[in-house]
Amino acid sequence: MSAINRQILLASRPKGEPSAENFKLVETPVAPLADGQVLVRHHFLSLDPYMRGRMSDAKSYAAPQPLDQVMIGGTAGEVVESKNPHFKAGDKVVGMGGWQEYAVVDADQRGVLQKVDTTHVPLSAYLGAVGMPGVTGWYGLVKIIAPKAGETVVVSSAAGAVGGAVGQLAKARGCRVVGIAGGPDKCRSVVEELGFDECIDYRQFTDLKAMSGALKAACPDGIDGYFENVGGMLLDAVMLRANAFARIAMCGMIAGYNGEPIPMTLPQLILTNRMKVEGFIVSEHMEAWPEALKELGTLVATGKLKYRETVAQGIANAPEAFFGLLKGKNQGKQLVKLV
Amino acid sequence: MSAINRQILLASRPKGEPSAENFKLVETPVAPLADGQVLVRHHFLSLDPYMRGRMSDAKSYAAPQPLDQVMIGGTAGEVVESKNPHFKAGDKVVGMGGWQEYAVVDADQRGVLQKVDTTHVPLSAYLGAVGMPGVTGWYGLVKIIAPKAGETVVVSSAAGAVGGAVGQLAKARGCRVVGIAGGPDKCRSVVEELGFDECIDYRQFTDLKAMSGALKAACPDGIDGYFENVGGMLLDAVMLRANAFARIAMCGMIAGYNGEPIPMTLPQLILTNRMKVEGFIVSEHMEAWPEALKELGTLVATGKLKYRETVAQGIANAPEAFFGLLKGKNQGKQLVKLV
Numbered sequence: 001m002s003a004i005n006r007q008i009l010l011a012s013r014p015k016g017e018p019s020a021e022n023f024k025l026v027e028t029p030v031a032p033l034a035d036g037q038v039l040v041r042h043h044f045l046s047l048d049p050y051m052r053g054r055m056s057d058a059k060s061y062a063a064p065q066p067l068d069q070v071m072i073g074g075t076a077g078e079v080v081e082s083k084n085p086h087f088k089a090g091d092k093v094v095g096m097g098g099w100q101e102y103a104v105v106d107a108d109q110r111g112v113l114q115k116v117d118t119t120h121v122p123l124s125a126y127l128g129a130v131g132m133p134g135v136t137g138w139y140g141l142v143k144i145i146a147p148k149a150g151e152t153v154v155v156s157s158a159a160g161a162v163g164g165a166v167g168q169l170a171k172a173r174g175c176r177v178v179g180i181a182g183g184p185d186k187c188r189s190v191v192e193e194l195g196f197d198e199c200i201d202y203r204q205f206t207d208l209k210a211m212s213g214a215l216k217a218a219c220p221d222g223i224d225g226y227f228e229n230v231g232g233m234l235l236d237a238v239m240l241r242a243n244a245f246a247r248i249a250m251c252g253m254i255a256g257y258n259g260e261p262i263p264m265t266l267p268q269l270i271l272t273n274r275m276k277v278e279g280f281i282v283s284e285h286m287e288a289w290p291e292a293l294k295e296l297g298t299l300v301a302t303g304k305l306k307y308r309e310t311v312a313q314g315i316a317n318a319p320e321a322f323f324g325l326l327k328g329k330n331q332g333k334q335l336v337k338l339v
Numbered sequence: 340m341s342a343i344n345r346q347i348l349l350a351s352r353p354k355g356e357p358s359a360e361n362f363k364l365v366e367t368p369v370a371p372l373a374d375g376q377v378l379v380r381h382h383f384l385s386l387d388p389y390m391r392g393r394m395s396d397a398k399s400y401a402a403p404q405p406l407d408q409v410m411i412g413g414t415a416g417e418v419v420e421s422k423n424p425h426f427k428a429g430d431k432v433v434g435m436g437g438w439q440e441y442a443v444v445d446a447d448q449r450g451v452l453q454k455v456d457t458t459h460v461p462l463s464a465y466l467g468a469v470g471m472p473g474v475t476g477w478y479g480l481v482k483i484i485a486p487k488a489g490e491t492v493v494v495s496s497a498a499g500a501v502g503g504a505v506g507q508l509a510k511a512r513g514c515r516v517v518g519i520a521g522g523p524d525k526c527r528s529v530v531e532e533l534g535f536d537e538c539i540d541y542r543q544f545t546d547l548k549a550m551s552g553a554l555k556a557a558c559p560d561g562i563d564g565y566f567e568n569v570g571g572m573l574l575d576a577v578m579l580r581a582n583a584f585a586r587i588a589m590c591g592m593i594a595g596y597n598g599e600p601i602p603m604t605l606p607q608l609i610l611t612n613r614m615k616v617e618g619f620i621v622s623e624h625m626e627a628w629p630e631a632l633k634e635l636g637t638l639v640a641t642g643k644l645k646y647r648e649t650v651a652q653g654i655a656n657a658p659e660a661f662f663g664l665l666k667g668k669n670q671g672k673q674l675v676k677l678v
Contacts, residue, residue, distance in 0.1 A: 060611050061583065231607065244400065250610045264603040267570065271589045271618035272399050279610035 003030045006315045007070045007100035014055055016258045018326070022055065023071070023319045030102050038107040039081040042097055045315070045336040046074035046127040047322045048161075049229075052257045061281055071099040071318075074132055076116075076123050077339075084108065092118050094126045099318050101338050120301035128161045128333035129307040130296045136282040137165035137227070138292035140249030143285070144278050145225035149174025152219045154238055157229035158199055159186035161307065161333035162251060165296070166227045167196045168305050175225075178218045180234060182328045189331060194306050202234065208265075211237035222246075231255040232262040239269045250279040257326065308332025342369045345654045346409045346439035353394055355597045357665070361394065362410070362658045369441050377446040378420040381436055384654070384675040385413035385466040386661050387500075388568075391596045400620055410438035410657075413471055415455070415462050416678075423447065431457050433465045438657050440677050459640035467500045467672035468646040469635045475621040476504035476566070477631035479588030482624070483617050484564035488513025491558045493577055496568035497538055498525035500646065500672035501590060504635070505566045506535045507644050514564075517557045519573060521667045528670060533645050541573065547604075550576035561585075570594045571601040578608045589618040596665065647671025 004027050011024040033039055054065040054072055065072055075097035079087050084107040087093070095113040097103035107113045116126045128134060147153050153170040157163040158179025167177045167190070179190040179199040187199035198218045205211040215223065215237055222243035228235060231253030238248070256262040270277060282288075299305035310330035312321035318336045325334040343366050350363040372378055393404040393411055404411055414436035418426050423446040426432070434452040436442035446452045455465045467473060486492050492509040496502040497518025506516045506529070518529040518538035526538035537557045544550040554562065554576055561582035567574060570592030577587070595601040609616060621627075638644035649669035651660035657675045664673040 061613065235606065250606075253607045253610055256607050261604070262607065264606040265600075267574065267589075267603040267606075268592045268595050268601065270616055271592055274400065274618045274620055274623065276618075277609055277616040279613045279615075281613055284613065 003102060004028070005030050005100055005102040007098075008315060008318055009068050010055060010065050010071055012067065013057060013064075014258075018052065018055055018323065020319055025316055031104060033081060033083045033104060035083050036106060036108045038079055038084050038087045038093075038105045038113060040075070040077045040093055040095065040097060040103045040105055040113070041080045041339065042075045042077040042101055042103065043337065043339045044076045044124045044127055045097075045099055045318060045338060046076075046131070047318065047325050047334040047336065048074070048133070049252055049254055049257070049325065051322065052254075052326055072096065073098050074127050075103065076127050077103075082107075087113070087115070092116050092123055094131065099315065101315055121297055124309060124333070124335055125300055125307065127335060128309065129165055129300050129305055130293060132282060133161035133333060134165045134296040135289055135292040136251060137162045138169060138296060139282050139285055139288050140227050140251050140280060141166050141169050141225070142292070143288060144249035144276075144280060145170075145227065145247045147173055147175045147225050150176075151224035152176040152178065152221055153225040153227070154178045154180065154215065154219065154223050155196075155227045155229075156180045156234050157252070157254070157328075158190045158194075158196060159308070159331050160229065163227065163229060164190070164194050164307055164332060165305065168194055168299075169295075170225070171195055171197075172299075172304075176219070176221070178215070180230070186331055189308065193308065208233055208236055208240075212240045215241045225249070227251060229254060232260075235262075236265045239264070239266060239273075239275075242269065242273050242275055244273050246273055246275045248275065248277040250277060254326070310334050312336045314338065342441060343367070344369050344439055344441040346437075347654060347657055348407050349394060349404050349410055351406070352396060352403075353597075357391065357394055357662065359658055364655055370443060372420060372422045372443060374422050375445060375447045377418055377423050377426045377432075377444045377452060379414070379416045379432055379434065379436060379442045379444055379452070380419045380678065381414045381416040381440055381442065382676070382678045383415045383463045383466055384438055384657060384677060385415075385470070386657065386664050386673040386675065387413070387472070388591055388593055388596070388664065390661065391665055411435065412437050413466050414442065415466050421446075426452070426454070431455050431462055433470065438654065440654055460636055463648060463672070463674055464639055464646065466674060467648065468504055468639050468644055469632060471621060472500035472672060473504045473635040474628055474631040475590060476501045477508060477635060478621050478624055478627050479566050479590050479619060480505050480508050480564070481631075482627060483588035483615075483619060484566065484586045486512055486514045486564050489515075490563035491515045491517065491560055492564040492566070493517045493519065493554065493558065493562050494535075494566045494568075495519045495573050496591070496593070496667075497529045497533075497535060498647070498670050499568065502566065502568060503529070503533050503646055503671060504644065507533055507638075508634075509564070510534055511638075511643075515558070515560070517554070519569070525670055528647065532647070547572055547575055547579075551579045554580045564588075566590060568593060571599075574601075575604045578603070578605060578612075578614075581608065581612050581614055583612050585612055585614045587614065587616045589616060593665070649673050651675045653677065
């Protein structure tokens with residue numbers, strides 16, 4: 001195999017919003033395989049909000065993405081050549097191949113490459129509803145919010161890959177589910193396609209009072225659980241409508257990703273409402289993945305868990321698609337299709 | 340019995356800091372007992388920060404203190420007359436008798452009056468280390484922070500009745516314990532008498548950077564657990580030094596009791612540090628009281644749990660003592676001695 005591998009490297013760290021100059025497209029010949037290695041051709045590259053954090057070198061839970069190396073990222077593809085007895089050409093696999101067309105993988109390392117069955121679940125879904133975003137939603141909902149039937153659960157970024165899963169899993173548990181998303185198209189899709197009870201277009205409610213009022217109207221019995229992807233004013237507004245013993249699963253705070261201040265205005269509500277606010281990173285809870293993937297895979301295979309995808313074409317378009325994701329231009333899972 | 344009962348009523352609700360005019364001292368004859376009732380003469384009245392919240396009629400977890408009625412409050416005293424078979428004159432009891440010298444108690448109601456044994460534990464301690472403040476500290480530490488030996492626990496209002504218990508219970512569990520208190524006398528007492536490893540005088544560190552630096556110096560391995568009685572800048576400073584998976588038990592936020600804004604500046608740290616922040620009210624966890632009181636009572640009776648008391652004399656001085664408590668003038672448990 002002597003294919004040319006097109007790769008995207010992190011060229012520099014953004015100040016504020018990331019831009020095209022932070023990335024660099026390079027072409028590298030694919031190296032011959034050593035024993036134990038597998039060559040994977042990527043069909044889909046996953047784009048996720050967490051990548052914005054890795055581009056910075058601020059102290060965080062994960063090491064920053066090194067400069068001049070292939071951007072980190074989840075990938076789904078097909079084995080095209082194997083020197084590993086556990087994999088053969090034609091196997092469909094998911095891994096963390098990064099922003100490139102091919103990856104040479106030391107497949108003996110536990111967990112770096114998983115074979116997946118595409119009989120009933122499309123390959124791309126393993127990067128979304130039956131992958132990291134789905135498990136993220138499952139963990140925050142099931143393990144932190146732990147909703148009871150009849151409770152009200154609010155989900156921000158409801159039209160995103162994570163939020164869509166959260167809402168449908170909560171509906172399956174007998175909850176009233178209210179999404180928050182940007183724009184009428186997303187809101188319509190969240191209600192009509194994903195089956196949320198209501199969806200609030202945050203662009204229509206631009207201050208705390210208005211958003212809090214919209215939440216009051218949509219959640220007449222108050223809010224028992226909140227899955228947080230955004231932060232800032234939305235978090236304040238939800239807290240004003242929280243019931244006693246409400247739980248907030250903090251998954252993301254995209255409102256502050258470019259360094260904007262996003263203070264929590266009334267932390268005393270955590271006390272007066274006896275709330276629990278808990279942050280989590282799904283990769284630290286690998287023990288929960290099998291149970292989560294089993295439920296998510298079954299729901300997708302039987303058509304009970306819906307999801308949307310926004311697909312960019314070709315590795316060169318990955319940065320633009322990523323900027324769009326950060327601005328909420330996608331609906332559902334943002335992918336880059338490479339084959 | 341035809342004693343005169345001196346009582347303090349809430350006369351008006353404070354705007355900002357409470358003042359003497361919010362209270363009114365009245366004299367009322369003690370009514371004759373009906374069947375099942377007990378007349379208790381109060382020896383000690385407990386003053387606690389939560390009372391400030393009850394003086395306001397803002398939405399909160401508890402109903403506001405009604406105007407023109409006896410201020411709510413825990414009391415310890417002695418039965419002087421009984422028409423209830425379970426109590427006799429001379430019994431030492433604790434209850435919620437309020438700011439008055441005597442209380443007529445319908446003692447058949449479960450939980451309104453408890454007999455206590457003063458052989459090894461002084462009566463006043465049942466309002467402090469072996470009472471609501473002690474159990475409050477126990478619950479937040481044991482059930483929310485759940486510290487492991489070797490971890491670092493920080494306690495604000497460390498010289499108060501709750502904070503003092505938290506720190507000593509954490510020391511007994513093998514933790515490094517750092518208090519935060521106001522002034523050199525309190526800090527010395529917290530270290531020398533209560534056995535904390537260090538105590539930071541917050542008056543010496545008046546901005547976020549300085550306080551965060553002081554915490555860094557006192558907690559070289561970071562902060563794993565924080566017992567919050569204050570809020571505001573202290574909470575921000577602790578969060579900047581929190582370790583991954585740190586737990587914050589929110590018990591009080593006295594910095595905001597008079598309506599001052601106390602935003603949490605960097606809520607995104609809850610996410611990046613995968614923290615848990617949980618508010619609680621100890622009266623909602625009655626199932627935990629027996630275990631807590633058993634440990635606290637044993638520790639006090641054997642001299643292993645130290646506590647301080649600040650004692651005002653006479654019912655007429657209760658309001659001034661309460662204002663002092665809100666300003667941190669007390670050390671340890673603030674009581675009013677009535678007999």
